Amino acid sequence: MGILIEKGTVVTLGKENRIIENGAVYIENSVIKDVGPTSELKKKYTPNSELRTPNYQSIDARGKVIMPGLINTHHHLYSTLARGMAIPGEPAKNFVEILEKLWWPLDKTLNKEDIYYSALIPLIECVRNGTTTIIDHHESQTYQVGSLDELEKAAGEIGIRSCLCLGISDRYDKGKEGLEESERFLKKLRTPNSELRTTNNLVSAMVGLHASFTVNDDTLEKAVGLAKKYDVGIHIHCAEDKADEEDSVKKYGKRVVERFKDKGVLGPKSILVHGVHLDEREMDILKETKTNLVHNPESNMNNAVGWADVLKMLEKGVMVGLGTDGMSSDMLSQMRCAYLIARNEKKDPRVAFMEAPRMLLENNPKIVSQVTPFGKLGEISAGSLADVILIDYLPPTPLNENNFLGHLIFGLVDATVDTTIVNGKVLMENKRLVGIDEEKITAKSQELAQKLWERFNK
Numbered sequence: 001m002g003i004l005i006e007k008g009t010v011v012t013l014g015k016e017n018r019i020i021e022n023g024a025v026y027i028e029n030s031v032i033k034d035v036g037p038t039s040e041l042k043k044k045y046t047p048n049s050e051l052r053t054p055n056y057q058s059i060d061a062r063g064k065v066i067m068p069g070l071i072n073t074h075h076h077l078y079s080t081l082a083r084g085m086a087i088p089g090e091p092a093k094n095f096v097e098i099l100e101k102l103w104w105p106l107d108k109t110l111n112k113e114d115i116y117y118s119a120l121i122p123l124i125e126c127v128r129n130g131t132t133t134i135i136d137h138h139e140s141q142t143y144q145v146g147s148l149d150e151l152e153k154a155a156g157e158i159g160i161r162s163c164l165c166l167g168i169s170d171r172y173d174k175g176k177e178g179l180e181e182s183e184r185f186l187k188k189l190r191t192p193n194s195e196l197r198t199t200n201n202l203v204s205a206m207v208g209l210h211a212s213f214t215v216n217d218d219t220l221e222k223a224v225g226l227a228k229k230y231d232v233g234i235h236i237h238c239a240e241d242k243a244d245e246e247d248s249v250k251k252y253g254k255r256v257v258e259r260f261k262d263k264g265v266l267g268p269k270s271i272l273v274h275g276v277h278l279d280e281r282e283m284d285i286l287k288e289t290k291t292n293l294v295h296n297p298e299s300n301m302n303n304a305v306g307w308a309d310v311l312k313m314l315e316k317g318v319m320v321g322l323g324t325d326g327m328s329s330d331m332l333s334q335m336r337c338a339y340l341i342a343r344n345e346k347k348d349p350r351v352a353f354m355e356a357p358r359m360l361l362e363n364n365p366k367i368v369s370q371v372t373p374f375g376k377l378g379e380i381s382a383g384s385l386a387d388v389i390l391i392d393y394l395p396p397t398p399l400n401e402n403n404f405l406g407h408l409i410f411g412l413v414d415a416t417v418d419t420t421i422v423n424g425k426v427l428m429e430n431k432r433l434v435g436i437d438e439e440k441i442t443a444k445s446q447e448l449a450q451k452l453w454e455r456f457n458k
């Protein structure tokens with residue numbers, strides 16, 4: 001049975017970029033089959049014209065915007081249980097100390113059940129915020145083997161499309177186990193014809209690395225070899241703090257992106273995250289190699305590491321997307337943050353109006369299409385994957401194709417997501433999660449967090 005979402009304001013995005021008042025979207029299985037005026041689609045998909053009995057599930061979208069699901073191209077599901085946790089000792093005074101005092105001890109403390117539950121929570125938040133696809137970057141040094149299975153299980157249960165990886169580093173066992181787990185998972189996702197799995201089209205993988213300053217040449221080369229073997233890209237933090245650049249110059253006599261280029265890390269299937277401290281030459285290399293860069297402004301502000309000049313990168317033609325770096329699962333507010341900080345940094349109220357939405361709505365779908373085998377995302381069009389969201393929004397001023405971005409940045413960003421559909425499956429309708437027992441999940445995560453905090457502070 002198909003799904004007919006009807007009587008809403010359809011914002012198709014994509015090449016056609018149409019806005020259809022009283023519009024409808026018809027979904028069959030995991031794919032969007034049709035889009036157009038409600039009256040037309042109703043007629044077309046109601047075969048028994050005499051009885052007018054629909055053979056589809058109808059979703060009433062009156063007072064709502066129907067648009068493609070949003071994408072987060074850099075997440076950290078594992079960071080959840082740190083929320084509200086007290087950290088012993090003096091507060092971290094710089095980026096490296098934040099890693100040393102919080103994230104590294106945390107990833108050392110996570111056990112199998114923690115990983116699973118800490119993934120479920122932000123995945124539910126994805127559903128609530130209309131984020132239908134994520135590219136995640138995981139770390140859990142004392143529970144590495146099998147850790148990606150826990151994430152896959154959680155994503156499968158909640159229903160979010162995900163591309164997973166483990167952030168390998170030399171902080172422990174010279175990256176050996178991380179490489180093994182990455183290969184195990186990549187192998188598992190292969191179908192018999194040796195392509196990465198596309199049967200359920202909901203999970204994919206990359207080879208993850210933490211960052212240049214925690215990865216020696218041997219581990220880097222092995223990771224690149226693994227990525228080549230499985231025809232996937234590398235997902236790695238890059239120049240998040242200036243310490244990363246300084247380390248690379250000191251140890252290898254070159255800047256991080258130059259090091260990555262020489263080692264074969266770069267290319268259209270790879271993702272560098274942050275790029276706060278890149279120089280112009282490094283930006284040019286990203287452009288030349290068609291490497292993706294993901295901007296995470298809220299996280300960069302939180303860690304006080306600076307602002308990545310994504311406007312310059314976009315102008316140069318670098319593919320820049322938008323992520324949350326585990327800060328949240330809300331992509332619209334991340335987009336507005338990207339818009340605001342760019343204006344503030346440039347001291348220019350003319351910039352970023354086009355660029356911030358472009359990173360989210362155009363570039364994130366392109367990045368996913370380059371790094372995963374999922375298929376067409378990011379637009380409401382026949383043949384696109386059925387990742388669709390409905391947002392409560394009664395436009396207080398005229399809304400059309402030419403002024404949609406104004407409504408997006410100043411209106412939709414604060415509106416409530418009502419319905420979330422991923423791969424043709426309804427995960428939330430009328431703001432109610434479907435088949436997900438959120439109370440039970442949060443009660444369990446509270447219990448696990450308490451125990452984790454005690455181990456963390458031991």
Ligand SMILES: [Zn+2]
Nearest residue numbers: 076137273325
């Ligand atoms: Zn990150």
